[in-house]
Structures are given as C-alpha cells and as structure tokens.
Amino acid sequence: MVERASSAGAPREVSAALAPTDPLGALNQAFLDAYAARREAVLAGIEPIIAQIDDSLILRRGGRRFEGPARTRRYHELKVVAHAPLAVHALLSGRRGALDGAARGRLAELRQRIAAAAADLDGRGFTPEQLARQRRILGASLALLDEASAAGGVAPEALSAFTRAQTPDVLLNAEDAARDQIETMHATVEAWKRDMTPDERERLRAVVAVSHMARPGNVAAQYFSITLGETWQGRFDQEDLRPGKRVLTAEATFDEAEAFALLATHALDAGVATRFFGEETRLSRDILADAAERILAGMFHKEPEPPGEAGAGG
Structure with missing residues (x-):
C-alpha cells in the first residue's frame, strides 16, 4: 500500500491491485477460473503422475x-544425528569474547538434548557400524560443548578442527x-x-x-x-x-x-x-x-x- 497526495492535498491510500468490482478485475478472475479448470482437466489427462x-x-x-x-x-534418525555438529558450529561460530548469558543458556539446552539423544541410541536398530558412528558424532559434539562451557568459548582453530573431524561421519550418515x-x-x-x-x-x-x-x-x-x-x-x-x-x-x-x-x-x-x-x-x-x-x-x-x-x- 502506497500513500499519495489527493487533489485536495490530503494523503490517501492507493493500491496497484484491481478491485473485484473493476471490470478488468472481474475479467482477470474469469481468466483465473478458466485457467484453474483447464489445469485440472490437463492434470487428469496426463495421469499417471x-x-x-x-x-x-x-x-x-x-x-x-x-x-x-x-x-x-531411519532416514530421519541419521539426519538428526548428522545435524548435531552443525548445531554446535552454529552456536559457537563467529563469536568474539566470552559466551554471554543467552549463549550459555542455548549451549546448556543443546547439550541436554544431545545427551538425551545419545542415551537413547540403543534399541533403534542401527547396525553395529552405524551405532558406533552415531555415538562418535554425538560424543564429539558433547565434548566440544563441555570445553566451550568451561572456557567461556572455543578458539576458531579448535572449532575448525572439530568440523573437519566430523565430516567423514556426517557424510556416511548422509549416504x-x-x-x-x-x-x-x-x-x-x-x-x-x-x-x-x-x-x-x-x-x-x-x-x-x-x-x-x-x-x-x-x-x-x-x-x-x-x-x-x-x-x-x-x-x-x-x-x-x-x-x-x-x-x-x-x-x-x-x-x-x-x-x-x-x-x-x-x-x-x-x-x-x-x-x-x-x-x-x-x-x-x-x-x-x-x-x-x-x-x-x-x-x-x-x-x-x-x-x-x-x-x-x-
């Protein structure tokens, strides 16, 4: 909606859209209705889809x-675990100085959720190799969060080393x-x-x-x-x-x-x-x-x- 001055100098609202009562607006609606009906007919004609x-x-x-x-x-289980190190990276990257109270709160919440997920891996039917991989991913994520909590942050070099170390397991989960x-x-x-x-x-x-x-x-x-x-x-x-x-x-x-x-x-x-x-x-x-x-x-x-x-x- 744009305000323009009327002939009397008072601002008024002007819309670029055609009103339904406008003959051209009514014509456009007729086009949309006809197009929708034809689209349904075409869709039926191209089945199976x-x-x-x-x-x-x-x-x-x-x-x-x-x-x-x-x-x-299984698809979702694997992707969720693979997202854990990405969540850690998102929380800890680009920070200058010590973690503030809000960041510490998010760190504690993320740690609690990763720990709960790690404790719930057994019984999901992972193969032995998959189970070991999920434990590695979540364990490494917990370790870095604990390090950041104790030190008030994490050095960029340590965060970079963490991300690269997780890449092989993340890609195996993707596969x-x-x-x-x-x-x-x-x-x-x-x-x-x-x-x-x-x-x-x-x-x-x-x-x-x-x-x-x-x-x-x-x-x-x-x-x-x-x-x-x-x-x-x-x-x-x-x-x-x-x-x-x-x-x-x-x-x-x-x-x-x-x-x-x-x-x-x-x-x-x-x-x-x-x-x-x-x-x-x-x-x-x-x-x-x-x-x-x-x-x-x-x-x-x-x-x-x-x-x-x-x-x-x-």
Whole structure:
C-alpha cells in the first residue's frame, strides 16, 4: 500500500491491485477460473503422475489416489544425528569474547538434548557400524560443548578442527539416509508400476517438492530422472525446462519474509559448507546428492551426464 497526495492535498491510500468490482478485475478472475479448470482437466489427462512430498509418494492414476512411503524413520534418525555438529558450529561460530548469558543458556539446552539423544541410541536398530558412528558424532559434539562451557568459548582453530573431524561421519550418515530414501521410493514405485499398462509406464511423470537450498541433486529428483529415462546429471541434477520433461521440481518462495530468510540461508550455508566440506556451494545442492549419485550408478549400472553435455550434438 502506497500513500499519495489527493487533489485536495490530503494523503490517501492507493493500491496497484484491481478491485473485484473493476471490470478488468472481474475479467482477470474469469481468466483465473478458466485457467484453474483447464489445469485440472490437463492434470487428469496426463495421469499417471507421482508426487514426492516429504516422507510420502502420492500416485494419481485413473482418477484415483494412492499413497506410499518415500522414506523410513531411519532416514530421519541419521539426519538428526548428522545435524548435531552443525548445531554446535552454529552456536559457537563467529563469536568474539566470552559466551554471554543467552549463549550459555542455548549451549546448556543443546547439550541436554544431545545427551538425551545419545542415551537413547540403543534399541533403534542401527547396525553395529552405524551405532558406533552415531555415538562418535554425538560424543564429539558433547565434548566440544563441555570445553566451550568451561572456557567461556572455543578458539576458531579448535572449532575448525572439530568440523573437519566430523565430516567423514556426517557424510556416511548422509549416504545411509540417501540409500534409505532411494530403496524405499524404489520399492513403492516398482509396486505401482507392476499394476500399470506399458502405455501408462511410458507416460508416467513425477513432481518433487523441494526446498530452495536442496534443489540441485535432490535425491527424489535424481531417482525419478534415472528411473523414468530422463537426462540424469547425478549430484548436480536439477530441472530443465525442455518440452516433454517428465520430472519437475516444485519450489515456491513468494512471501516477503521467506525471501529475506532465503538471503540469510545462502550466507549461513556458504560459511557452514566451507568449514565442513571445503566447498562453499556444497549446501546449495542436496546434502545427500553425492551419495545418491553413487548409489544410483551402482543400482542402474549407469553413469551421470555432466552438466552441459546433455543433448550435445542433438
């Protein structure tokens, strides 16, 4: 809303939007209604179609809706533990001087939650190797928090050494999480495809709901690209806009607060990625992307096409 002076000199509010009573506003609404109706008709005509939204796969086929799993609880357990050292880094990085009262309070709360998680690892069904890894990650995080609490902070060199020491275990958790999602999705999709006609399998499309920072290399987008016969670029895989594309990604950031938060996310993730992985843009693609590329290459005996080579010479 913008204030402008009226002819009498008094400020009045002027909106750029057309009022519903404006003939052009009414015409625009007619367009939106017609477009929405046509979109529904087109959607019905392009079935079957699968959507991956968080932990679920949703199939629309023949006017019916089916739902199946895209991930198991193991996926989330592995990712949560991998987030612990990132939380420690976020709390302790960029500080000058001793921790203040608010920071100490957050440190104590984080320590309590990590300790509770560490005490609850048994009985979750981890393999022996996975269980040892989760204990290493959480134990190292607790140790650094205790050091910071005792000293009133942590030296940048010590924090850097901590992040690099956690990287191998964090990436192993990412690989196991990627495998969980790929194998779970594959079981669901293959079960659905067995009930489809050859024509339906040929026409099958997929849409993947993604966040902005995890768009390139998204696990589900990679999976659908390779299983539906699309161009697959491995960990750098992302949507292109060529006609006939069978795998789409859905991302929306139209809210002002979200737009500003996105700028902050880019800045924060660049610093975290540099410290943990030595690659500023590492968190601009799915943290599971590299692992997904390796798993899919082994599963389908195929190598990804590097960016820029897809369709070359065509």
